[in-house]
Amino acid sequence: MCGIVGYVGRHNAVPVLISGLESLEYRGYDSAGVAVLQNDGIGIRKAKGKVDNLRTLLLNNPVSGKVGIGHTRWATHGAPSDRNAHPHFSNGEVIAVVHNGIIENYQELKDELEAKGYKFESETDTETAANLIYDFYKECNDLLEAVRLTLERIEGSYALGVLCSDCPDQIIAARKESPLIIGIGQGENFIASDIPAILEYTRDAYILDDKELALVKADSIQIFDIEGNEIEKSVYSYKWNVEAAQKSGYDHFMLKEIYEQPKVVKDNLAHRFSEDGKHIELDGIKLGKEQLKNINQIYIVACGTAYYAGLVGKYLLERIVRIPVNSEVASEFRYKDPLIDEHTLVIVVSQSGETADTLSALKLAKDRGARVLAIVNAVGSSIAREADDVLYTLAGFEIAVASTKAFSAQVTAMYLITLHIAQELGKISDEDFAEIKTALDKLPSQINDILTKAVPAIRKFVNKYIGSKNVFYIGRGLDYVVGMEGSLKLKEIAYLHSEPYAAGELKHGPIALIEEATLVVGVVTQESLFDKTKSNIKEVKARGAKVLAIAMKGNSSIEEVADDVIYIPRTHWMLTSILANIPQQLFAYYMALGLGEDIDKPRNLAKSVTVE
Numbered sequence: 001m002c003g004i005v006g007y008v009g010r011h012n013a014v015p016v017l018i019s020g021l022e023s024l025e026y027r028g029y030d031s032a033g034v035a036v037l038q039n040d041g042i043g044i045r046k047a048k049g050k051v052d053n054l055r056t057l058l059l060n061n062p063v064s065g066k067v068g069i070g071h072t073r074w075a076t077h078g079a080p081s082d083r084n085a086h087p088h089f090s091n092g093e094v095i096a097v098v099h100n101g102i103i104e105n106y107q108e109l110k111d112e113l114e115a116k117g118y119k120f121e122s123e124t125d126t127e128t129a130a131n132l133i134y135d136f137y138k139e140c141n142d143l144l145e146a147v148r149l150t151l152e153r154i155e156g157s158y159a160l161g162v163l164c165s166d167c168p169d170q171i172i173a174a175r176k177e178s179p180l181i182i183g184i185g186q187g188e189n190f191i192a193s194d195i196p197a198i199l200e201y202t203r204d205a206y207i208l209d210d211k212e213l214a215l216v217k218a219d220s221i222q223i224f225d226i227e228g229n230e231i232e233k234s235v236y237s238y239k240w241n242v243e244a245a246q247k248s249g250y251d252h253f254m255l256k257e258i259y260e261q262p263k264v265v266k267d268n269l270a271h272r273f274s275e276d277g278k279h280i281e282l283d284g285i286k287l288g289k290e291q292l293k294n295i296n297q298i299y300i301v302a303c304g305t306a307y308y309a310g311l312v313g314k315y316l317l318e319r320i321v322r323i324p325v326n327s328e329v330a331s332e333f334r335y336k337d338p339l340i341d342e343h344t345l346v347i348v349v350s351q352s353g354e355t356a357d358t359l360s361a362l363k364l365a366k367d368r369g370a371r372v373l374a375i376v377n378a379v380g381s382s383i384a385r386e387a388d389d390v391l392y393t394l395a396g397f398e399i400a401v402a403s404t405k406a407f408s409a410q411v412t413a414m415y416l417i418t419l420h421i422a423q424e425l426g427k428i429s430d431e432d433f434a435e436i437k438t439a440l441d442k443l444p445s446q447i448n449d450i451l452t453k454a455v456p457a458i459r460k461f462v463n464k465y466i467g468s469k470n471v472f473y474i475g476r477g478l479d480y481v482v483g484m485e486g487s488l489k490l491k492e493i494a495y496l497h498s499e500p501y502a503a504g505e506l507k508h509g510p511i512a513l514i515e516e517a518t519l520v521v522g523v524v525t526q527e528s529l530f531d532k533t534k535s536n537i538k539e540v541k542a543r544g545a546k547v548l549a550i551a552m553k554g555n556s557s558i559e560e561v562a563d564d565v566i567y568i569p570r571t572h573w574m575l576t577s578i579l580a581n582i583p584q585q586l587f588a589y590y591m592a593l594g595l596g597e598d599i600d601k602p603r604n605l606a607k608s609v610t611v612e
């Protein structure tokens with residue numbers, strides 16, 4: 001996905017646009033650009049690479065004006081390049097457009113426009129929108145109407161910011177499936193993909209819904225539906241603060257967010273139990289006995305790290321609640337014609353609340369009558385607004401592309417939902433509930449314990465094995481799932497090929513890949529499976545592997561087979577996933593640091609993938 005920002009007011013737009021784009025780089029950083037209305041028309045400056053490159057370009061070749069739009073890109077159509085960077089001009093440099101999304105029928109529209117004599121500079125779908133708006137504008141001489149008519153032709157997703165050289169006092173914005181908010185200032189107004197871009201100026205915004213447009217001027221904001229009718233919207237006031245969006249002294253957002261996890265888990269547990277601590281209270285979620293008695297299966301659907309958090313939920317719900325639970329990646333779920341109906345509970349998990357595949361999976365589930373519960377971090381996001389119930393994960397901004405604290409928050413949400421459903425269906429005794437509650441209350445301090453003690457051992461292990469080219473993560477049950485998340489982290493930020501594998505399955509082929517000094521992370525926190533996984537570690541050791549084991553304190557016999565061991569504090573078998581993942585996060589972080597990679601903005605990635 002991409003980041004969009006716009007400004008209209010009494011100051012030079014460029015500094016506002018650049019700082020906004022820097023706050024949005026987690027959405028993509030293949031290229032960046034700005035378009036500004038100047039006395040002699042629209043000035044555009046854009047450059048391949050991060051916003052820093054654009055900043056340098058502007059030093060040598062400035063533009064300035066009081067109305068402008070900016071864009072930071074995650075490439076979909078056309079490779080990252082100056083030419084494909086947004087903003088895009090129409091012919092005649094009358095219209096300038098920034099866009100987040102995919103215009104699925106852009107080739108058909110482009111052919112039509114080329115037949116009319118339009119010329120194209122780039123390989124992007126967005127340039128088609130710029131020329132189509134211009135084509136309508138020449139007919140109706142009304143920018144808002146020209147954009148509206150264009151949107152009626154476009155198939156696909158968009159968040160758009162549009163300038164016109166004839167309309168020096170306004171920005172037109174529009175949204176369908178890609179997020180866009182209209183920031184409300186004093187004598188100035190903004191558009192943005194997400195609140196971090198404009199938080200230093202305002203916390204108040206209108207959240208555009210699908211197929212809505214906005215006419216934004218310095219002293220007015222008008223919002224319209226796709227038919228052109230003006231509509232009223234309520235103001236949303238964000239609770240974020242600027243400090244939360246900064247690094248607070250950490251070298252990277254990822255490290256800051258790793259160290260925020262004790263508080264995040266504590267916040268997610270707070271106020272979610274009854275006064276006497278004997279019942280779960282889930283923020284007004286309507287999933288009581290009445291709703292649950294009609295449910296005969298559960299689907300958990302998500303992408304990436306959120307999918308792994310959901311998988312933890314699958315294991316726990318099946319073990320404790322004894323309901324069939326299917327866990328699917330959203331991009332598979334939505335095309336497999338899933339067997340769901342009004343007796344299915346679909347739980348979607350998403351940090352950003354904007355992941356296109358997860359949002360589409362949610363809509364498919366609702367279309368088939370399923371009840372949808374969303375576990376979401378971003379307040380007011382598309383997924384949060386579409387779901388029947390929302391459990392917010394209260395993790396605050398997660399800026400680093402590699403998700404850490406959101407995973408812990410999502411898994412905590414899974415713990416709460418499992419306990420809630422188990423209680424509602426009478427599947428858990430008061431004693432077992434109390435035992436788990438006691439263990440949950442210790443989690444924040446136990447996370448902190450690992451964070452303060454494990455780093456030296458992890459850094460030593462990283463230094464020993466930093467040259468590794470292939471890494472395996474092996475485990476059984478919940479440990480296997482945790483290894484999936486650990487493996488993804490290493491791929492994402494250290495660019496090391498790694499593979500999670502069910503420890504008991506390795507011998508059915510993949511063990512052929514184990515050779516001298518192959519690095520294996522063995523997750524062995526599940527004590528009921530300890531001996532089995534320990535013997536699997538012996539198997540890989542016998543073939544030359546080097547093993548870093550993650551085990552629960554008290555299981556020191558693991559030292560007989562592992563080269564290095566990171567111990568996590570003892571906890572209930574159900575709750576080991578968050579604790580076991582902390583060393584994995586740190587391992588990936590220090591490996592990437594040692595390799596000199598860009599930890600917060602890893603190549604090819606974006607924080608939320610709002611395109612399919």
Ligand code: AGP
Binds near residue numbers: 304305351492607
């Ligand atoms: C995780 O580190 C990645 N950034 C990615 O897998 C992410 O979890 C996935 O894209 C889902 O994003 P979401 O939680 O915002 O839906």
